[in-house]
Amino acid sequence: xxxxxxxxxxxxxxxxxxxxxxxxxxxxxxxxxxxxxxxxxxxxxxxxxxxxxxxxxxxxxxxxxxxxxxxxxxxxxxxxxxxxxxxxxxxxxxxxxxxxxxxxxxxxxxxxxxxxxxxxxxxxxxxxxxxxxxxxxxxxxxxxxxxxxxxxxxxxxxxxxxxxxxxxxxxxxxxxxxxxxxxxxxxxxxxxxxxxxxxxxxxxxxxxxxxxxxxxxxxxxxxxxxxxxxxxxxxxxxxxxxxxxxxxxxxxxxxxxxxxxxxxxxxxxxxxxxxxxxxxxxxxxxxxxxxxxxxxxxxxxxxxxxxxxxxxxxxxxxxxxxxxxxxxxxxxxxxxxxxxxxxxxxxxxxxxxxx
Amino acid sequence: xxxxxxxxxxxxxxxxxxxxxxxxxxxxxxxxxxxxxxxxxxxxxxxxxxxxxxxxxxxxxxxxxxxxxxxxxxxxxxxxxxxxxxxxxxxxxxxxxxxxxxxxxxxxxxxxxxxxxxxxxxxxxxxxxxxxxxxxxxxxxxxxxxxxxx
Numbered sequence: 001x002x003x004x005x006x007x008x009x010x011x012x013x014x015x016x017x018x019x020x021x022x023x024x025x026x027x028x029x030x031x032x033x034x035x036x037x038x039x040x041x042x043x044x045x046x047x048x049x050x051x052x053x054x055x056x057x058x059x060x061x062x063x064x065x066x067x068x069x070x071x072x073x074x075x076x077x078x079x080x081x082x083x084x085x086x087x088x089x090x091x092x093x094x095x096x097x098x099x100x101x102x103x104x105x106x107x108x109x110x111x112x113x114x115x116x117x118x119x120x121x122x123x124x125x126x127x128x129x130x131x132x133x134x135x136x137x138x139x140x141x142x143x144x145x146x147x148x149x150x151x152x153x154x155x156x157x158x159x160x161x162x163x164x165x166x167x168x169x170x171x172x173x174x175x176x177x178x179x180x181x182x183x184x185x186x187x188x189x190x191x192x193x194x195x196x197x198x199x200x201x202x203x204x205x206x207x208x209x210x211x212x213x214x215x216x217x218x219x220x221x222x223x224x225x226x227x228x229x230x231x232x233x234x235x236x237x238x239x240x241x242x243x244x245x246x247x248x249x250x251x252x253x254x255x256x257x258x259x260x261x262x263x264x265x266x267x268x269x270x271x272x273x274x275x276x277x278x279x280x281x282x283x284x285x286x287x288x289x290x291x292x293x294x295x296x297x298x299x300x301x302x303x304x305x306x307x308x309x310x311x312x313x314x315x316x317x318x319x320x321x322x323x324x325x326x327x328x329x330x331x332x333x334x335x336x337x338x339x340x341x342x343x344x345x346x347x348x349x350x351x352x353x354x355x
Numbered sequence: 356x357x358x359x360x361x362x363x364x365x366x367x368x369x370x371x372x373x374x375x376x377x378x379x380x381x382x383x384x385x386x387x388x389x390x391x392x393x394x395x396x397x398x399x400x401x402x403x404x405x406x407x408x409x410x411x412x413x414x415x416x417x418x419x420x421x422x423x424x425x426x427x428x429x430x431x432x433x434x435x436x437x438x439x440x441x442x443x444x445x446x447x448x449x450x451x452x453x454x455x456x457x458x459x460x461x462x463x464x465x466x467x468x469x470x471x472x473x474x475x476x477x478x479x480x481x482x483x484x485x486x487x488x489x490x491x492x493x494x495x496x497x498x499x500x501x502x503x504x505x
Contacts, residue, residue, distance in 0.1 A: 191384035198381055225384075233382040296356040299364075307378060311368030322364075325357045332356060 001062040001355070002033040008073035009040035010050050013246065015152050015270045016068050016091055017042065019130075021049070022153030023066065023089075026343045030350070039075060059084040064354050069093075069120070070267075072112025080123040085354055089128045089150075090138055092267025092289075093117065098187040102222045106185075117141050126353045130268045133289035148349050151293075152268050153342050159250065159277050167251035175237070176208040176317055179256035179280065181249065181271040182263065184216035184223045184240075191229060192262035192285070192304050198235045199310035205317070209237040211252055213244065253278040257317050261285065262304060269293050273337055276330040281316055281323050283309065297333035298326060 005024065011017045020036055027034040036050040053075060059065065064085035069076065071093060079086060096110035121142035128150045129135035135147050171177055178197055182188045190212060197210040216223045223240070230238050241248070253259075259275040261284035272293050275282050282298030284290050291300055299312060316323055335341070372378075 195381060195384070199378075202379065203375060229382070229384050299359060299361065303365075306381065307372050308365065308368055311371055312364065315364055315368065322359065325359055329356045329359070 001064065002035070002059075003027055003354070004056070004059065004063070004065045005034065005036045005068065006053060006056070006065050006075060006079060007036075007038045007068035008071060008075050010036060010038040010042060010045065012042040012044035015268065016070060017045075018155055019089070019091075019152045020068060022155065022339070022343075023346065026346050029343070030347060032355075039073070053078070061085075069117065070113070072109045072116055076113075076116035076120060080120050085126070086124050087126045087128065087354055088120065088124045089130070090117075090134050090267075091130055091152075092134050092137060092265075094185070094187050094265055098185070098265065102186050102220075114141075128349065131289035132292045134267050146353060148353075150345055150349065151337055151342055152270060153339060153346075154270060154273055154277075154337055156277055156339070158246070159274065161247060161250060163251035163254050164245065164247040165251075167248050168255060171209070171211075171252070171255040174207060176205050176258075177211055177252075177256045178208065178258050178260050178313060179211045179213070179252055179275075180260055180262075181213045181252075181274065182261075182269075183214045184212070184220055184226070186222050187263060187265035188214070189262045189264050189285075190222075190226050192306070193260050194226065194230060194233075194235060194238060195306040196260065196262070196304075196309035196313070197238070198233060199306045200313045201236065203307070204310055204314040209239060210235075211239045211241065211256065213241055213249060213252055215243065250278065253280050256280045258283055258313050260309070260313065261290065262309075263287060263290065266290055266293070272298070273334070276334045279327060279330075281326040282330065283312055283316060295333055295336070297330040 005020050007016060007020060009016075010020055024034060024036060037053045037056050038050050039053045041050045041052070056078070059082065061084055064087055065079060065082055066087045066089060067075070067079040068089045068091060069079075070091040079088075093113040094106075094110050096107045096114070099107040099110060117138075118141050121138075122144070124143065124145050126145055127135075127138055127143060127147040129138060129147055130150065130152050132149050135149055138147055178193075178200070180188075180190070180193050184190060193212070194210065197208070201208050227240075229235075241252070244252075253275060256275075257280075259271070259280045259282045261269070261272065261282065263269065263285070264287045266288045268289050272282060272284065272290065276297060282294065284294060284298055284300055285304055286300045286302055294300055299316065301309060301312065303309070316326065
């Protein structure tokens, strides 16, 4: 038999792309013939990493396709009509309502994604959800096939690279740095981070800075409004570093005193695990998959009150004992995301449900 | 996992906040959206793809001599958004075309029940705007090709 991994797109360095490459590595280790196919293939990936989905080979009943689902795509229909074993890795679809006033295209893609996901409910033989939250999403959409939770595989060896020296020098300047990493999209709720930071800066620590790392499309309405908000509310020291290198991202984690997440929709939230690995204490609002990814690590907030969040930032910055407890817990949780552990789980699940 | 005593931390924070007295007001993000939706809509309407889609979706009459002018395209996008808007009254703030300021601040609509009436008034406003554009066109010294709005 052979196993094909299929996805609308495979990007360099993003969560889905890394997951696909890690699964390929595990399948190679198991001696299983396997290939990756996608509609869009990132130029930065080594030549031959993936083939065009147009070239998808004929598959027998013994073969299997692992389809990485995260949006509306023509491939949803191709996957649903395959005659081989159909395995879906569900990375989650952002609820369209978040995009309603900001991005018509994203809104439509997410609407389509949900419709197509529902269509796939009785056409999928087995599902892997990257979080318990995603598993529940599938059940709500009518999936009755077996569903297991398998976290995203994160290539931690990449995080041991040297961080950018210029960022370390520039931002280790006596200011308290609050960090968030994530695409600038409405579900991430950057405005709530900014509000909490504004309170922290005003009532606890004027010598503080907010760093918001994340890509955004040109003409991003949401980002434009965030910038207007910062200007009109006269909040100082908010930095959008824009497009930066991986080494610079590593450096920002290193100089950050707190990682603050107010996101209201995450299928997994890789930056939380990155913060755990790079030793940045986390404060995060309890929404979607955030609690299951933290699983007791970090400080999980049940409120978005900006003043209370500001107070929590102050506690975490000043209280060394609390900070150490948070970091110890994060380190303990990190052990659940090692390559060896997830690879072993994946192999076991494949043997049970696919091979 | 060690317990971080979350509830105790929250209680301490609340006590600490109580000692700070009355807090200053903090602008709500939703207020910014309301205040700026139309002026940002104008800027945002500059994205080429979106402009193309707007042209396809809705025909707003513009005299032929203005076709292709970036400012007129922006105005058309703005008008489309106004027509489909549900929140009125509204005030459009200043928008900048290179170094020249087109003042939209006088465009303020009262609550109107009928779309047809709204469109009629909008069409009048389009005509006014076109006159302003014409004046700018006549005095174009800094921006000879009429493109490149901020």
